[in-house]
Amino acid sequence: MQVPAAFQYRKATSVEHALMLLAEYGPESMVVAGGHSLLPMMKLRLAHPEALVDINDLAELAGVRVEGGELVVGAMTRHADLLASAEAGRHFPILHDAERVIADPIVRNRGTVGGSLCQADPSEDLSAVFAALRAMVVIHGPSGARTVAARDFFVSPYETVVASGELLAEIRVPLRPSVSAYVKVDRRAGDWAVGAAGAVLSTADGVVTEAGIGLTALGAPRFVAEEAEDFLTGGPPTEERFVEAGRIAARHCRPVADQRGPVDYKRHLAGELVTRALRRAMGPV
């Protein structure tokens, strides 16, 4: 039987209350949202917080809305709710593409967007998605709120810039005309990615003005393929250039061999998936 080690548990009633509790219990406390990353880690003793601060009741952190030219996704938004948000899907199809392949419908009912990002698992899908979208992340702490680029949110596997005593509040994506998509290869329904890629493109007068390429589980620094983004920007969005962008992304990522496949295969996958994501984003020509 797997059960977590003993811990103290407090339910937060507001963001301020959550911050107060985190301050009270100190660096050995953790925030729990859906718990679908943290509780399994606690069962395996890979995480052993002395106190959990539960933010499930914080309705102010849940939900998807458009505000001030940005799509705002609250940290407590369940995966199922992001998938159900017509607004999110209309502006950024990449969000729905990704949500459809995150775990399974029952897990998506409980797991949260903020929890996934804070877990910062290298195989987690939304990290690459928000990095590709050049989202901004709002973090609340004892001295107020600060905003960090999604690309600067990840420090290393399982580590983010959210410090002890801080709380991820929301993710903000600037609205702009764009096309986007996410494609993933996994071994079976609901599994972690062997590899996945997300693409976001804005164009003007037949030229790419902004390219965002995210990579999941493929050893890309900050979850993005910057060299491929630089290559695409300023040129026409053509099939030949999509293939070349894939080659560049494959060359620059650093996948590791594991039970999901060897390095060569994953590198091949990186290139192929980047090209497919770009194609899917542009839609039928």
Added chain:
Amino acid sequence: MQIMVTVNGKEYVRDVEPRMLLVHFLRDDLELTGTHWGCDTSNCGVCVVHLDDVPVKSCTVLAVMADGHDVRTVEGLAHGPELDPVQEGFVACHGLQCGFCTPGMMMTARWLLDNDPDPSEEDIREALSGQLCRCTGYENIVRSIRWAAEKEAL
């Protein structure tokens, strides 16, 4: 800590350790053993119960998280002596073999039909994609749920 959870319409007040998982609270403290306990890693789905009308894997929810909330388990499917159409469907279409996955399958099926009264076979398979039947009886499980949908449409 003391929690109050409404399970199948009945209020229960209990003292639990914060680390107690909802599945163990239901099975061991409330003796509602209809909810099964399987992989312990939120993969197999035998422990699915409704939390505020939404199916969740109760091996990955703390009992204290259910404090003040509504839980519905497989014991809450039937209406008195009258089986839920989903249960009838599993009987009519041989939807179970060993029966271990059945409670979770039926709770997800109930939620699916509550939200989509006429699901396609593909919709049903997608809804069940986070649940395993080690007898591999998926064909009949899908048929059972279609049977329930058709019965409810009458």
